[in-house]
Amino acid sequence: MKLARYGAPVEWHQDWAFYPHTNDDLAEVGIMIDDMTVDNGLMLIIPGSQKGPIYDHHANGFFCGAINPLTSGCDFSKAVPIGGPAGSLTIHHARLVHGSERNLSSRDRRFMLFQFRTADSWPLAWAQPDGAIDINDFDKMIVAGVGTLAPRYLCSRADPLAPSAKARLNL
Numbered sequence: 001m002k003l004a005r006y007g008a009p010v011e012w013h014q015d016w017a018f019y020p021h022t023n024d025d026l027a028e029v030g031i032m033i034d035d036m037t038v039d040n041g042l043m044l045i046i047p048g049s050q051k052g053p054i055y056d057h058h059a060n061g062f063f064c065g066a067i068n069p070l071t072s073g074c075d076f077s078k079a080v081p082i083g084g085p086a087g088s089l090t091i092h093h094a095r096l097v098h099g100s101e102r103n104l105s106s107r108d109r110r111f112m113l114f115q116f117r118t119a120d121s122w123p124l125a126w127a128q129p130d131g132a133i134d135i136n137d138f139d140k141m142i143v144a145g146v147g148t149l150a151p152r153y154l155c156s157r158a159d160p161l162a163p164s165a166k167a168r169l170n171l
Helices: 135-140 165-169
Strands: 010-013 026-032 043-045 080-082 089-093 098-100 111-117
Antiparallel strands (some): 026 111, 043 080, 043 098
């Protein structure tokens, strides 16, 4: 929720940085609970950016959850506002670069987000407190299709989790 007259901006980012998976078949579905307007901090997207690189979300060596607009090379001048009346939906890929402005209005602005992924797109950081992944709990979240014991891996040069060539040679 973005609180009235303050509701902090959300810095430019890719959702992928917050929850990387074995592949990038991930989508976010947003439901506008309230009207989303220029005044109350609508979402801004960079169209087509999901097809580009995974950007660095670190500052001074620490994860900050934001892309540095001064050093990233991303063209933020291509930003497009996404808003609409309450009940409207947004759907975006987890690698789409997006953010939002501050809520300057006198009304709170609510926006509910849900993540969907293919059954073979396993989260790389999702685990129980003891570090174990309970496959039964994972399978309970499947909306359509069937579970699998074989995750599909996407490992590309743009993948921040992929070991460098030098690291692979040292294995």
